Amino acid sequence: MMRAQMTSASSCWPVRNSSIPGLVAHNLSPPQVPGVQSDNGVFGSRTGLLVECLEVSGGSKLSGHVGISGAKNSALAVLAGALCSEEELNLKMIPDLHDIQRMVQVLQSVGVKVKRSASGLTVDASEIVSVEPCPEVVRKLRASFFVIGALVGRKGEAVVPLPGGCDIGARPIDLHVRGLRALGAQVEIRQDKVYARASHGKRLVGGKFHLDYPSVGATETLMMAASLADGETVLSNVAQEPEVVDLAQFLISCGAKICGVGSSTLVIKGVKKLHSTDFTIIPDRIEAGTFLIAAAITRSSISMSPIIPQHMTAVTNKLQEMGCKLRQTSQDSLLISPSQLLSSTSITTLPYPGFPTDLQPQFMTLMTSCIGRSVVKETVFESRMRHVEELQKLGAKVVVNKNVAVIRGIDCGSSLRGVPVTATDLRAGAALVLAGLAADGTTHIEGINHIDRGYESFDQKLRLLGASVERLASLPVELVTL
Numbered sequence: 001m002m003r004a005q006m007t008s009a010s011s012c013w014p015v016r017n018s019s020i021p022g023l024v025a026h027n028l029s030p031p032q033v034p035g036v037q038s039d040n041g042v043f044g045s046r047t048g049l050l051v052e053c054l055e056v057s058g059g060s061k062l063s064g065h066v067g068i069s070g071a072k073n074s075a076l077a078v079l080a081g082a083l084c085s086e087e088e089l090n091l092k093m094i095p096d097l098h099d100i101q102r103m104v105q106v107l108q109s110v111g112v113k114v115k116r117s118a119s120g121l122t123v124d125a126s127e128i129v130s131v132e133p134c135p136e137v138v139r140k141l142r143a144s145f146f147v148i149g150a151l152v153g154r155k156g157e158a159v160v161p162l163p164g165g166c167d168i169g170a171r172p173i174d175l176h177v178r179g180l181r182a183l184g185a186q187v188e189i190r191q192d193k194v195y196a197r198a199s200h201g202k203r204l205v206g207g208k209f210h211l212d213y214p215s216v217g218a219t220e221t222l223m224m225a226a227s228l229a230d231g232e233t234v235l236s237n238v239a240q241e242p243e244v245v246d247l248a249q250f251l252i253s254c255g256a257k258i259c260g261v262g263s264s265t266l267v268i269k270g271v272k273k274l275h276s277t278d279f280t281i282i283p284d285r286i287e288a289g290t291f292l293i294a295a296a297i298t299r300s301s302i303s304m305s306p307i308i309p310q311h312m313t314a315v316t317n318k319l320q321e322m323g324c325k326l327r328q329t330s331q332d333s334l335l336i337s338p339s340q341l342l343s344s345t346s347i348t349t350l351p352y353p354g355f356p357t358d359l360q361p362q363f364m365t366l367m368t369s370c371i372g373r374s375v376v377k378e379t380v381f382e383s384r385m386r387h388v389e390e391l392q393k394l395g396a397k398v399v400v401n402k403n404v405a406v407i408r409g410i411d412c413g414s415s416l417r418g419v420p421v422t423a424t425d426l427r428a429g430a431a432l433v434l435a436g437l438a439a440d441g442t443t444h445i446e447g448i449n450h451i452d453r454g455y456e457s458f459d460q461k462l463r464l465l466g467a468s469v470e471r472l473a474s475l476p477v478e479l480v481t482l
């Protein structure tokens with residue numbers, strides 16, 4: 001009840017950026033919220049006492065073109081990798097979102113100079129003054145932990161707190177730790193901090209390590225560490241996600257010697273130092289997938305670019321199977337035209353090239369609007385079903401048994417209608433916005449700080465496509481009721 005009051009239009013007011021200058025990819029300038037100071041001097045940011053929520057009115061058709069931003073998870077890994085290089089780097093297609101702002105703060109806390117340039121960021125890690133990044137910031141995101149590989153590779157030691165990130169499972173760091181030990185590091189965990197030190201003087205040494213699970217983060221951490229180790233490292237059963245490949249390409253462009261990129265085994269010959277580069281981050285396949293689902297759930301036709309079609313095969317195949325027509329209109333752009341009636345399907349989340357876990361909540365939402373029963377099996381994270389409870393509040397008929405959800409479509413009881421809901425994590429938040437687009441009436445979504453962590457200008461991009469999405473701000477309940 002308190003939540004409903006807090007998000008009602010009477011206690012909230014719109015916070016709308018006037019426009020997104022050039023909603024064409026490669027040219028997205030940082031959104032500024034009037035009157036709000038940047039907290040790191042690099043991007044605009046939304047801070048202070050205001051609590052924001054999104055008000056989504058369902059039923060609008062979408063149309064037009066949406067520009068896809070650079071991939072969050074690739075940009076975060078590349079920013080961690082920037083610590084490996086002793087020369088200035090020019091990074092393009094870095095999205096402006098909260099996790100990136102925090103990652104910049106992590107780098108700044110160890111002495112890295114970061115500036116916004118016309119096309120992206122320049123990063124100068126020539127002088128690293130500390131091997132212990134700011135714990136408060138590290139604890140706010142997951143990718144901050146990946147700096148441990150770069151720091152211990154470059155400086156011979158690192159002290160990094162256990163990271164934050166989406167609350168979707170236990171998310172241990174054992175593979176990072178065991179992999180660093182295989183490269184000759186002594187690693188201890190004391191009071192929520194990981195202490196790593198190269199035992200052979202100041203440098204790691206090449207070694208062999210088999211990952212029990214193809215962890216994205218552990219592969220990235222170890223790739224960075226091995227790039228600056230003495231001798232050869234062989235990493236087997238590594239993650240093959242496009243973002244992992246992008247980090248490898250970035251390190252190679254700085255002078256790293258990495259073979260087997262995109263396969264399950266990497267052979268890395270360590271080099272003494274890495275040099276400068278100009279590097280462009282790949283487009284965000286998860287953001288693109290979210291907009292494809294936005295079009296499908298509203299039965300609307302939209303186009304998007306830039307995308308890399310082969311990164312999206314698992315998702316586009318499923319959409320086609322359900323009845324969406326997809327056409328590649330150029331090498332890097334895609335047009336989606338869904339049928340009015342979409343049929344049910346099943347998905348199982350898996351490491352790449354399997355169906356991405358980061359699109360599971362959004363896809364589940366789409367399934368509520370299909371004909372028939374769909375099934376979702378989540379195999380990557382053990383607690384990534386928290387959006388189900390919120391979807392149920394909106395009228396979705398979903399039953400969960402451990403890691404399997406059965407979703408009833410519109411012919412068997414699902415019928416979405418707007419109510420107040422709360423985003424529990426990043427993709428859960430996106431899923432609720434998508435549900436709001438298709439629901440009858442108005443959906444208020446709280447907890448949108450999660451969405452801002454990982455989507456650049458999500459509500460603005462949706463508005464430009466014709467969606468009715470307003471960002472409302474209010475004082476927190478405890479202050480309103482004082």
Ligand SMILES: CC(=O)N[C@H]1[C@@H](OP(=O)(O)OP(=O)(O)OC[C@H]2O[C@@H](n3ccc(=O)[nH]c3=O)[C@H](O)[C@@H]2O)O[C@H](CO)[C@@H](O)[C@@H]1O
Binds near residue numbers: 142172213217218
């Ligand atoms: C910032 C970033 O890039 N985040 C992505 C990255 O997260 P992240 O790198 O955290 O994901 P991982 O691939 O490491 O995790 C996958 C599975 O491996 C387990 N695991 C991982 C490491 C470890 O040391 N031990 C262990 O058991 C995890 O608990 C999880 O069950 O990949 C995930 C899987 O594609 C995505 O959902 C996240 O968006």
Ligand SMILES: C=C(OP(=O)(O)O)C(=O)O
Binds near residue numbers: 073168
């Ligand atoms: C899980 C995600 O991010 P993180 O790993 O940063 O929590 C995500 O991007 O969906």
